[in-house]
Amino acid sequence: MAIGDTTSASGNDSLALGSNSSVTLDNSVALGSGSTATAVSATTANTTANAVVSGKTLTLNQAPTNGVVAVGSRQIQGVADGALTATSTDAVNGSQLFQTATSLNANANALGTATSTALGGGAAYNTTTGAFTAPLYSLAAGTFNNVGSALTALDTQGSKYFKANSALVGASVSGTNAIAAGPAAQATGTNSAAFGNGASVSVTDGLALGRGSSVTLANSVALGAGSAAAAVSATTANTTANAVVSGKTLTLNQAPTNGVVGVGNRQIQGVADGALTATSTDAVNGAQLFQTATSLNANANALGTATSTALGGGAAYNTTTGAFTAPLYSLAAGTFNNVGSALTALDTQGSKYFKANSALAGANASGTNAIAAGPAAQATGTNSAAFGNGASVSVTDGLALGRGSSVTLANSVALGAGSAAAAVSATTANTTANAVVSGKTLTINQSPTNGVVGVGNRQIQGVADGALTATSTDAVNGSQLFKAATNLNSNTNALGAATTAALGGGAAYNTTTGAYTAPLYSLAAGTFNNVGAALTAMDGQGTKYFKSNSFGNGSTATGADSIAIGPDAFATQTNTIAMGNAAKATGTDAIAIGAGALATGSIAAGVSTKAGGGGAAFGDYADAGGSAQSTSTTVTKGTALGHYAVVETNDGVALGSRSVAATVAGVMGYDPATNASSTATSSTWNSTLGAVSVGGSGNTRQITNLAAGTADTDAVNLAQLKALDTEFENVADRAVLYDGALGSPKDTLTLAGANSTDGGVTNGTRVTNLSAGALAATSTDAVNGAQLYSSLSSVGGSTASLLGGGAAYNPVTGTISAPSYTVQGNTYNDVGSAFGAVDSDLSSLNSSLTTGAVGVVQRTASADEMALVSAGGTGAAPGTSQKLTNLSAGTLSATSTDAVNGSQLFSTNTNLSSLGNSAAVNLGGGAAFDPATGTISAPSYTVQGNTYNNVGSTFGAVDSALTSLDIQGSKYFKTNSLVTGSVASGVNAIAIGPDASATQANAIAMGNAAQATGIDAIAIGAGALATGSIATGVNAKAGGGGRCVR
Missing domain, CATH: 3.30.160 (Double Stranded RNA Binding Domain)
Structure with a gap:
């Protein structure tokens, strides 16, 4: 239809209204003088690049399904508020765009202001221009304009030669002029000092060194490890998103006052810029929305970039994807990705794994490749999915989630109970006045070039997506504005959440109200609610009583709860302490104090002092088995006290300057009775530990002021030795002495008295009261008369007894009478003859036993058969059966030929009964074993x-x-598909639907070919793809932490 001068309408079902207007595209409309609706303009709108808003690519341009509406670069005034939904094709007016931009601008301003406040240090956000002023932190090490650099400066400066590695509670000092260093270390006494994890000093002038060491006596020192302390954990805050756009509740739907204008799902081209005021009812075009989105996008990018720059630590904001990379602060104590504390990962187990509780009708999935889960859920469209009580999808690629949700429009999604995805009715909106958007003044109202088109305050429904470019004059619909606002809101929420997570300290961003909660950092100097003030307080504390003057390398404390103080000092193991230039504590609980001191699991105090293996060395160059002066590096538990004192053996003690302890344990003491080393094994005669040395080669010293010893292992003094010499002189007169002069061999001892010439019958000296000497092959003891008489009597008597046969010993004459032996009736008087007779008889008996002719077991007539013979029986006639007892157990094997005894057979029967009972029990069902018959019922x-x-x-x-x-399947879970099944290869992953894939931990993929390929990713809908994000809807795609709902 063509109405007007020189108008033309050559497209099928087209309308040209106005002078010189023309339509060459089917199902299209040209409104107003000079307006044209052609195939060229429609194609241009469809191929325009997708717009990027706040770092997100928005797919806002779709091909019109019923042609276009061209108005020749005019305003469309009197446009009622269009519906703002995900599927809306309504035109939106200027007031709706103004309201959306104003709401988003308020949230962006609030977030920028809150971020700058939390950062402190003079950070500022200009709500007029959108510019961000970075903070400036003035510390002892210099000035810094981001959090990461400031934290690094604090970590590397502080005390250059003081390092600690622990997550336990800090030290406390309450004593006057006291010092405490180490987790939970306490110094409460005046002039006291506590070094080490849990070390404590409660008295005046006390010193505690080492884990758990404690001093409760004034003027005392405690060295070594003792107690432990508890760990302190850090927590972070979580935020929750909701469905409110940009933190504001927008009332955008009201009934139209004058009906609607339907354009049959067409574009409206040539729309002049509509007025953007609180009362505007003008339609806005693509250029206006593009300019608004571009301006908001620039501001969001600037805010994200400024925030990441201020946070430092490698924090980054990707202006292309909108992704935020959290900071990573590398300190001596570890790495952290927020200012307050490390985030605690939440590991949700999901549901194990699908549950339903209902007595309603079952689900129905009759569409090809469809899924239905829930009572009475219906999925009748191809590739459709319905989840929830009464949820229904009747179209292709539809997704319904929630009780009573429904989808009747193809490629659509309904989320939530009672929701619907279908054609929507006309609505209007409330607006708020404001001329500035996101800190930028937008010039988006231009005079129409070809007049205006009034539609009488009606809605224009069925408007296809307009092109979003800088020069576009297309009308934009509600879905485009809604999608832009939703994406900007998501980015704003994500940026707010990431900023508060990085700040830590309880900082929070409320995605519902847009409110920002500042962090609270509790430090020793007080509490602070911004990073700048907290850093200044930390920098200002320092160590009041700790000073150093050096240009050497810093100290290193890599062991848990360890302390290193001094240039190049190293404390590398748990609870170690290294104090001094190049001091090294390399073993658990080791303490090294002094320049060059080395303690490998021990205590070393002094210049270049060495201690290892649990030993202790005190004094310059002292060595208790640590290396260097000691000839052995494997000495354990040595003690070296003094300048150049050295311990070269286990448990040795070197006392005094240049003393060397080299004598090992196990030295036998001198036995004066044998004039040789003792053979006794007691600790009185045999040393059990390394020796104590008070000198060395060419270096000797007296031990003076030694008290008299009393115990067997006490040292004796010279006074005790003099008294012993006097006692020796008193007994010498009555003593029996060896022959020869002093020093002669002690091989002869002559008793005093007249010499005997008759073998001792007369003269000589009798030795009386002589105890019995040892009678052994090697004994050199003297024997007495009783021993000799007893031995002779014993030998004679035992010989006669052993001979037997009536032989007897005569002690008077010392002779033994001949024996008498009877063998097989013959008499013999010596052992040899008797044994000859026995040998002859044994040979005869052996022959009979070999042939089986005699004995209780005899061979029968059969060559391979033996029989137990009764009394008087023979092998051929054994007599009554005999019982064979005391038979050992025979070998039970596949090749054994041993006889088995009664206990073996009894055990076998018992095992068979147990097997029968066990089989019956395992069979269940009332089965029972009868041991009498050996059967199972x-x-x-x-x-x-x-x-x-x-x-x-x-x-x-x-x-x-x-x-x-x-x-039959599950009553409330139905599928209808012939394609490949789902795959859930990630830990705790869930995959539901044909060819659905959940490949990472905690991933969820639901729908035909849905893919969740990142950790915690959620992909819901046919063809949905989520790479570490959330994608909901048919062919929806999301990555980099973003969310996509189609």
């Missing part, structure tokens, strides 16, 4: 109301029931 199993008496038939019934159950 048949069980009785009931499956689906039928009884079975054997396992095979029972499993057959179970198999049939399982097959039926597999066919």
Whole structure:
């Protein structure tokens, strides 16, 4: 239809209204003088690049399904508020765009202001221009304009030669002029000092060194490890998003006052810029929305970039994807990705794994590749999915989530109970006046070039997506504005959440109200609610009583709860302490104090002092097995006290300057009785530890002021030795002495008295009261008369007794009478003759036993058969049966030919009974074992109301029931597909739908070919793809932490 001078309408079902207007595209409309609706303009609108808003690519341009509406670069005034929904094709007016921009601008300003306040240090956000002023932190090490650099400066400066590595509670000092260093270390006494994890000093002038060391006596020192302290954990805050746009509740839907204008899902081209005021009802074009989105995008990018710059630590904001990279602060104590504390990862287990509780009708999935889950859920469209009580999808690629949700428009999504995805009715909106958007003055109102088109305050429905470019004059619909606002809101929420997470200290961003909660940092100097003030307080504390003057390398404390103080000092193990230039504490609980001191699990105090293996060395160049002066590096538990004192053996003690302890344990003491080393094994005669040395080669010293010893292991003094010499002189007169002069061999001892010439019958000296000497092959003891008489009597008597046969010993004459032996009736008087007779008889008996002719077991007539013979029986006629007792257990094996005894057979019978009982119990069903018959009664199993008496038939019934159950499926879970099944290869992952794939931990993929490929990713809808993000809707795609809802 063509109405007006020189108008033309050559497209099918087209309308040209106005002078010189023309339509060459089917199903299109040209309104106003000079307006044209052609195929060229429609194609241009469809191929325009997608717009990027706040770092997100928005797919806002779609091909019109019913042509276009061209108005020749005119305003469309009197446009009622269009519906703002995900599927809306309504035109939106200037007041709706103004309201959306104003709301987003307020949230962006609030977030910028809150961020600058939390950062402190003079950081500022200009709500007029959108400019961000970075903070300036003035510390002892210099000035810094981001949090990361300031934290690094604090970590590397502080005390250059003081390092600690612990997450436990800090030290406390309450004593006057006191010092405490180490987790939970306490110094409460005047002039006291506590160094180490849990070290404590409660008295005046006390010093505690080492984990858990404690001093409670004034003027005392405690060295070494003791107690432990508790760890302090840090927490972070979580935020929750909601469905409110940019933190504001927008009332945008009101009934139109004069009806609607339908354009049949067409573009409206040539729309002049509509007025953007609180009362405007003008339609806005693509250029206006593009300019608004571009301006807001620039501001969001500037704010994200400024925030990441201020946070430092590698924090980054990607202006292309909108992704925010959290900072990473690398300190000596570890790495952290927020200012307050490290985030605690939440590991949700999901549901294990699908539950339903309902007595309503079952789900129905009749569409090809469809999914239905929930009572009465219906999925009748191809590739559709319905989840929830009464949820329904009747179109292709639709997704309904929630009780009573429904989708009747293809490629649409309904989320939430009672929601619907269908054609929507006309609505209007409330607006708020404001001329500035996100800190930028936008010039988006221009005079129309070809007049205006009034539609009488009506809605224009069915408006296709307009092109979003800087020169576009297309009308934009509600879905485009809604999608832009939703994406900007998501980015604002994400930026707010990331900023508060990086700040830590309880900082929070409320995505519902847009309110920002400042952090609270609790430090020793007080509490602070911004980073700048907290850093200044930390920098100002320092160590009041700790000073150093050096240009050497810093100290290193890599062990848990360790302390290193001094240039190049190293404390590398748990609870170690290293104090001094190049001091090294390399073993657990080791303490090294002094320049060059080395303690490998021990205590070393002094210049270049060395201690290892649990030893202790005190004094310059002292060495208790640490290396260097010591000839052995494996000495353990040595003690070296003094300048150049050295311990070269385990448990040795070197006392005094240049003393060397080199004598090992196990030295035997001198025995004056033998004039040689003692052979006794007691600790009185045999040393059990390394020796104590008070000198060395060419270096000796007296031990003076030694008290007299009393115990066997006490040292004796010279006074005790003099008294002993006097006692020796008093006994020498009555003593028996060796022959020869002093020093002669002690091989002869002559008793005093007249010499005997008759073998001692007369003269000589009798030794009386002589105890019995040892009688052994090597004994050199003297024997007495009683021993000699007893020995002779014993030998004679025992010999006669052993000979037997009536032999007897005469102690008077010392002779033994001849024996008498009877063998097989013959008499013999010596052992040799008797044994000759026995040998002859044994040979005869052996021959009879070999042939089996004699004995209780004899060979029968059969060559390979033996029989137990009764009394008087023979092998051929054994007599009554005999019992064979005391038979050892025979070998039980496949090749054994041993006889078995009664206990073995009894054990076998018992095991058979146990096996029968066990088999009956495992069969169940009332089965029982009868030990008398060795049989098991048949069980009785009931499956689906039928009884079975054997396992095979029972499993057959179970198999049939399982097959039926597999066919029926779950009452509330239905699928209809012939394509590849789902795959859930990630830990705790869930995949539901044909070819659905959840490949990472905690990932969820629901829908035909849905893919969740990142950790915690959620992809819902046919063809949805989520790479570490949330994508909801048909072919929805999301990555980099973003969210996409289609």
